[in-house]
Amino acid sequence: xxxxxxxxxxxxxxxxxxxxxxxWYVLMAFSVALPCSLLGxxxxxxxxxxxxxxxxxxxxxxxxxxxLIVKDLSSPWLLFGAGATGMLVxxxxxxxxxxxxxxxxxxxxxxxTTLFALGILLVSLFTRNDHxxxxxxxxxxxxxxxxxxxxxLFGKEVPMPLITSTIVAIGxxxxxxxxxxxxxxxxxxxxxxxxxxxxxxxxxxxxxxVLSLVVVTSFRAVGAILVIALLIIxxxxxxxxxxxxxxxxxxxxxxxAISSLAAMYIYVNFECSIASxxxxxxxxxxxxxxxxxxxDGLVWKWKxxxxxxxxYDYGEVDH
Amino acid sequence: MIIDTLALxxxxxxxxxxxxxxxxxxxxxxxxxxxxxxxxxxxxxxxxxxxxxxxxxxxxxxxxxxxxxIIFGSATIVGLISMIVVRQIIATxxxxxxxxxxxxxxxxxxxxxxxxxSMLDLMDSAGGLDSFLFGxxxxxxxxxxxxxxxxxxxxxxxxxxxxxPFILVSFDSxxxxxxxxxxxxxxxxxxxxxxxxxxxxxxxxxxVLVSAMLIIxxxxxxxxxxxxxxxxLLSMFFGAGAGVSGSFISASVSSANIxxxxxxxxxxxxxxxxxxxxxxxxxxxAKWLKSKRQRHxxxxxxxxxxxxxxxxxxxxxxxxxxxxxxxxxxxxxxxxAKLQLKALKQQQHIEYLDKQQLTLTPDGLKVAQTVxxxxxxxxxxxxSQANYQADHVHDDAELIEHLLDEETVRQLEAELNFPTxxxxxxxxxxxxxx
Numbered sequence: 179x180x181x182x183x184x185x186x187x188x189x190x191x192x193x194x195x196x197x198x199x200x201x202w203y204v205l206m207a208f209s210v211a212l213p214c215s216l217l218g219x220x221x222x223x224x225x226x227x228x229x230x231x232x233x234x235x236x237x238x239x240x241x242x243x244x245x246l247i248v249k250d251l252s253s254p255w256l257l258f259g260a261g262a263t264g265m266l267v268x269x270x271x272x273x274x275x276x277x278x279x280x281x282x283x284x285x286x287x288x289x290x291t292t293l294f295a296l297g298i299l300l301v302s303l304f305t306r307n308d309h310x311x312x313x314x315x316x317x318x319x320x321x322x323x324x325x326x327x328x329x330x331l332f333g334k335e336v337p338m339p340l341i342t343s344t345i346v347a348i349g350x351x352x353x354x355x356x357x358x359x360x361x362x363x364x365x366x367x368x369x370x371x372x373x374x375x376x377x378x379x380x381x382x383x384x385x386x387x388v389l390s391l392v393v394v395t396s397f398r399a400v401g402a403i404l405v406i407a408l409l410i411i412x413x414x415x416x417x418x419x420x421x422x423x424x425x426x427x428x429x430x431x432x433x434x435a436i437s438s439l440a441a442m443y444i445y446v447n448f449e450c451s452i453a454s455x456x457x458x459x460x461x462x463x464x465x466x467x468x469x470x471x472x473x474d475g476l477v478w479k480w481k482x483x484x485x486x487x488x489x490y491d492y493g494e495v496d497h
Numbered sequence: 498m499i500i501d502t503l504a505l506x507x508x509x510x511x512x513x514x515x516x517x518x519x520x521x522x523x524x525x526x527x528x529x530x531x532x533x534x535x536x537x538x539x540x541x542x543x544x545x546x547x548x549x550x551x552x553x554x555x556x557x558x559x560x561x562x563x564x565x566x567i568i569f570g571s572a573t574i575v576g577l578i579s580m581i582v583v584r585q586i587i588a589t590x591x592x593x594x595x596x597x598x599x600x601x602x603x604x605x606x607x608x609x610x611x612x613x614x615s616m617l618d619l620m621d622s623a624g625g626l627d628s629f630l631f632g633x634x635x636x637x638x639x640x641x642x643x644x645x646x647x648x649x650x651x652x653x654x655x656x657x658x659x660x661x662p663f664i665l666v667s668f669d670s671x672x673x674x675x676x677x678x679x680x681x682x683x684x685x686x687x688x689x690x691x692x693x694x695x696x697x698x699x700x701x702x703x704x705v706l707v708s709a710m711l712i713i714x715x716x717x718x719x720x721x722x723x724x725x726x727x728x729x730l731l732s733m734f735f736g737a738g739a740g741v742s743g744s745f746i747s748a749s750v751s752s753a754n755i756x757x758x759x760x761x762x763x764x765x766x767x768x769x770x771x772x773x774x775x776x777x778x779x780x781x782x783a784k785w786l787k788s789k790r791q792r793h794x795x796x797x798x799x800x801x802x803x804x805x806x807x808x809x810x811x812x813x814x815x816x817x818x819x820x821x822x823x824x825x826x827x828x829x830x831x832x833x834a835k836l837q838l839k840a841l842k843q844q845q846h847i848e849y850l851d852k853q854q855l856t857l858t859p860d861g862l863k864v865a866q867t868v869x870x871x872x873x874x875x876x877x878x879x880x881s882q883a884n885y886q887a888d889h890v891h892d893d894a895e896l897i898e899h900l901l902d903e904e905t906v907r908q909l910e911a912e913l914n915f916p917t918x919x920x921x922x923x924x925x926x927x928x929x930x931x
Contacts, residue, residue, distance in 0.1 A: 231536075281530075299763060407600075457611070
């Protein structure tokens, strides 16, 4: 019995042995995943999941251009550059969609691939020996945060990227709380929002601006592609469990916390990147929600169907 | 094989492969754009990653480190599985297509990255795996090229053979079903072909930019034509063009290591944006010119109509009016009235008798009569055929008078039995009689 407990203890403490880096990884993962999961709820309700995808790819040229100007990967100007191209892609999608006969799905595809290609081109032309490399763009390198300079806080050496992402997370959550009613209203009924004298377009671009900021902060940790997982998978899992937006936001946040922590265990046991571990953990939670979610759970549906067919089993029903 | 005997250099191989990929993506992309499933292509290209990793592992275990057939095969199977998962999510939950695609795209890709790292020691050459993520022409071997050629030829032939049913299913699957086409089977074949195209292109273009090669050439073609067969040919042309020139650029700029996929995408995108501006019918410039011409036409016709209404009571349509009359009739500032009349003079619709007096030219009279006739015919049509009240028809007619063509007018006249007066009792002029 004691050996089992000892093994469990060893397993549980394994990611956090040695220095503080394990703690920083979990906090970094959580500070990135939390604002993503909350914004993802609104994206999901607005049926804009793939716009999140488009933005997460389009921030690349912005980051590269800003980096080429300031030559410092931790500079806040990178956020501005990325935010600018993130907004640019939403404008570009809207323009192609409204000015030509090309439909919205194709407009999204054209806009973000073009900007992403531009980013890749800039990377390969100008930054060959610098920190931005292709691998980092695709899957991110969360573990690199401990190589950045650190700030002394509460007697610990806190890495700078963690501080930046925490500030962005607090800002994003603050924005969601302040504009909660507006976001909720415009997500469900744009017409009603307009009748209250608030332009839904303004809300839309506000959301896109916050999203761009959050996405670019996550970019360094999880790369361009897995950001969508952080945006959509928690929100979708929560959506399968409830009909209420507040509950959905809460569940989505809990999902991001569990998957950031679980990711550490997957990371130390399978030697994969933390980002992909977060996605795998999140996906497992999604499958649980898909099967057992109180609203949409497959198991409840099967059960209901089974009992119904049993109680009404009077042979062929005549219509 | 013929390719062995040709002793191709690296650049020739790259050009051949990218031309073929461009053609394939162009063909399938046409359907992707028409069916509005552009983002499905994006989802598949990411979701096949676990299959690619598995293919590398299997072929390494079989002792043939990079067998393209095993890799293509397992990737295609995983791609199809991902589409089934998307369908299941949409069918069994309240989640919509965009969320389902987002989950599968990022989830499968995450699993792929996870497998890539944790199965590293099961693979002989993990370096080759990276070219599937980012696209790299240089890693395409002779066997890869053979596979690409064979797949490309088979696939293009299949699509051309199945063209009619594919087009029908893309536009109206219900109608196709009533005609007796096996719609589900056709869709399965279509998604299989799409997945194969994506898998084969991955190695050259990379995960993200495959969807660019699928969508952008086809969307460019879509701006240029309304006929699906033309669209497909143009899309193949743009795809191959972007493929060849992209890989040529990336191979010839040796100072920088420009990714092949990025170069292709940017070439394709420049085709698209140029076409957006300059396409003969659907281009932005063409549309702008058309709307400008239309605005000009409406202004001219409204001015001539006002003059006609002034001279109509006198019985002689060529009788003279003054600038002042026109200004009062249209309730304009003096300067604006003069400006409008100057424009009419330039088009020789009116001529001045002296400084103040002016009259319609035969040309101007004809235009004026046509517009007034259209207006009154339409009013009559609305009151007699559509049961409108006589005092409700003016605003409608005010808009349609500029748009009716001669053929429609003939039909209206025949329908209304060649009327002479409108519902308000005003005579309907006959421009050709004068």
